[in-house]
Amino acid sequence: MARRRKGRDISGWLVVDKPAGLTSTAVVNKVRWALDARKAGHAGTLDPDATGVLAVALGEATKTVPYITEALKAYSFTVRLGQSTNTDDAEGEVTSSSDLRPSDDEIKEALHGFVGEIMQVPPAFSAVKIDGERAYKRARDGDDFELQARPLWVEELVMTARPDPDHVTLEMTCGKGGYVRAIARDLGEKLGCKGHVRELRRTWSGPFEAKDGIDLETVEKLARTPELDAYLLPLETGLADLPELRTTPEGAARLRNGNPGMVIPGDVQYGDEAWASFEGRAVAVGIFRAGELHPSRVFVTA
Structure with missing residues (x-):
């Protein structure tokens, strides 16, 4: 007989404003512990260095996760121009560089090609499975492999700031399965200058917004108290669409x-x-x- 997981039969959503440096799984485990919940999951992975909305489903709310996963999501991110990395973000090793720096108008023009139904090749360091094994594991082992392009709906992609010639800040609204790192990589290729993600924040996901999220320090401070329960949103929130x-x-x-x-x-x-x-x-x-x-x-x- 399967061993029954201990904890409360508590249902609802806790919107966490995820900090950088933690995996999504680590955040879910922390929330499950803090609420003494029997069952928990999340609606859409964030990279360890990414911040923002991580919607954690508890109990019966986990049955509504697919509806949040399918919903539109929004990201604000900064692209480092002039360098590509093996992970397509700042944590990876620089694999190529360029002295070319596009103008603001050239960047804005290039962004038009990433709106609508596009085909996107996931980063080599991603959770996509190849013959049952995660791509990131094979990439770490130095294996040579090729990922297939997948369709992605991009509702909007706009330039919001150009802090300096080496960086551009963008905002994107997209559907399920999008990789912001791949957008940065492909934009750099299209502009001929290379590129990778420097900073990434998910600002909203379906009905959940980062500004309404609880930070992890507060989760830990209020762990196992009624005050933390008060932050829970009803499971019906996941059915908003x-x-x-x-x-x-x-x-x-x-x-x-x-x-x-x-x-x-x-x-x-x-x-x-x-x-x-x-x-x-x-x-x-x-x-x-x-x-x-x-x-x-x-x-x-x-």
Whole structure:
């Protein structure tokens, strides 16, 4: 029999303003410990040196993670022009350099090519799997391999500052699976001057914003106290991009048992994905058909 993980059956979201120098997994483990939570996960990895929004899901909120992962995200980052590195960020070894420095207008013009549906090759030092093994592990071992380009939707990419000839600050809004380091690398190649990410911050992810996040020092200070619980957002926050349909007491009971349940018609069409609520609490996510929600995920909350 599998060993049951200890901790509280606590559900919700804690938005952490991640500091530089820690992995996303380390932050999740710290939050799980601080809240004495049985189950925790996150909605989108940040590189160790990156800062900003790391949305940590607890308990039943982990079932809403896919909806945050699929949502748009925004980043502010600084590109170091004139150098490429093997990791495409400042932690790597410089592999090539250039004395060429593009003008502001040349940079702005080049950015147009990175907006819309683009094809992006992930960095060699990334978590992409190759034959079941992480690319970063093979890169560290010095293996020679090639990653395939993948589609990425970029909603917006704009230049916000040019501190000096060697640096440019950009803001990007994109969909799932984007690598900011790859944008910096490819922009440098397109401009003919090379480039890598110097600083990176995720400013928002779906409904979560960095300005509303709690810092890790506060998490540690308030660990195992009701004051930290007060920072939790309801699991329903992770469903912000899905339409809500209210259900009846009978419908809620059927949905909780994994069966189709009656819902009050709303702004959805036959076949749309939606979530059902009863007395303001999420009951299930599913597909709307002929007055009923057919559940694909059911929430078990106190």
